[in-house]
Amino acid sequence: MATEHEFPQAESIEPGDGRTVVVGLSGGVDSSVAALLLKQRGWRVVGMFMKNWEDDDDEEYCSSRQDLIDVMSIADHLGIDVEVVNFAKEYKERVFAEFLREYAAGRTPNPDVLCNSEIKFRAFLDHALTLGAEKIATGHYAGVRTDPAGSGRVQLLKAEDASKDQSYFLHRLNQAQLSKTLFPLASIYKREVRKIAAAAGLHVAVKKDSTGICFIGERPFKEFLMRYLPPQPGEIRALDDERVLGTHDGMTYHTIGQRKGLHIGGRKDGKGAASGEHEAWFVAAKDIARNILYVVQGHDHPALLRHDLKIDQLSWVAGEAPHPAWVYTAKTRYRQDDAACAISQIDGERCTLDFAEAQWAVTPGQSAVLYESRVCLGGGIIV
Missing domain, CATH: 2.40.30.10 (Translation factors)
Structure with missing residues (x-):
């Protein structure tokens, strides 16, 4: 059993004393090690696997089928129970609908922020409490503590591993959510997490980290958006002099600071390579009313x-x-x-x-x- 190994990193985790914690298991190394360390600290660990996307749940982009297989294998190895829950309706109503509204308005939302506050720490938390959980836990790289100044409030902290810190995505969590949350990886570096997983015999020790949109996966993003937000072609103009440089497929598919995918080339002024005639173009502004995408040349342009x-x-x-x-x-x-x-x-x-x-x-x-x-x-x- 994995719990036969002693991992000193567990000592920084609040002792469980037999209390129940529901751990969000994704099938990755981070949540698996979080569950392992909590069990070692005396928590009664229950795993929960969330399925939140069903529109095109295939293996090409959305790996939930393989992730569930990995979760069940991990749970068997750790000797814990697992519950599978479906929050697809909540995800579509609370996260994905807002995601589309923001893109349709010409803005660039961050779905992971809303996904955390509405699904992982609301729908998941509410369900975990019905199972009798004292706490929930995830494999996020962040920390939580009671304010040392004595206010009684709970604070959200950056992770010790600055390169993996995820507090940015958790900033909308409130006192009620954080007071019920444990982050077992708060003080552990990613390289140590993989070592712990390997030492415990967890096969996900070398599994690649998931990327892409929260619960939807990594996929060709423009093609994905086009299924929900049809193209609305318009002009690409130079912000400095209103020159028409090309056309775009729609404001939705472009973001401020974007460099790639504009297909308008660089400046050709005949002054030689040293003059920077091929300096890249960047998206600088959007005129939503006129459907004009404005670009500027040079990374450090004042705009x-x-x-x-x-x-x-x-x-x-x-x-x-x-x-x-x-x-x-x-x-x-x-x-x-x-x-x-x-x-x-x-x-x-x-x-x-x-x-x-x-x-x-x-x-x-x-x-x-x-x-x-x-x-x-x-x-x-x-x-």
Whole structure:
């Protein structure tokens, strides 16, 4: 049995003392090791496999069939029970419908953010509680703790492994959700997770990480969107002088900062290679009313740089907004270094963020997430 091995990483996890925790098992190495470590810490572990997409559930893009086989194998190896649940209706109504609305409006949403708040930590949590669970757990790289300052609130933390940190995608979680959640991988590096899985005899130790849209999988994205949002061709123009450079298939399929897939080439001014005549074009703006996609030439064009931005649909982990005069850091997209910023004003469900250094390709629909050191404060949607 895998639990015969002792893994010192488990010592940082809250002891279970026989209490029940329901672990979201995806069939990957992260959730499998999360379940393993929780069992070692004395939790009664129950696995739950969520099926949330049914429109074209085939092996080419959506691996749920193989993932379920892996989950059942892992559960048998760990000696735990597994329940399979179907949240396809909830996913389509709460996540995918909003995903399509945002793209249809010319914005670029992040479905993983909404998927976490509405499915993995709402529908999943609600169902787990009906099974008598004290807590739920996932294989996310993030942390949770009670505020050491004594406020009694629960804080969301960055993971120790900065290269895998997923707190950005979890910033909409509230106090009720976080107070019931365990993140067993909070202080463990990914390379150690795979070593633990291998030492425990879990066959998923070398399984490739899943990518692509939450629960839908990795697939040709433009082709996928075209099934739901038909093409609406329009002009591609240079922002600086309104020259028509080409045509696009629809605003839906383009995002701010995009370089590839424009099919308009580079500048040819006859001044030689040193002049940068083939400098790349980037999407800089969208005129939704006229269906015009505006582009600029050069990565550091001023139109791609912003010192301030507005966010709405605010969601604060603590249940209230941070102090507006303090300096924080923020990410305006995942895989971005933290950038120093301040909240200049909060007006109901909207606020303004002012950055010390200009931010590149700020994109409406993406999330701007604020941090105070390792603590994730929350954030909102860029407008």
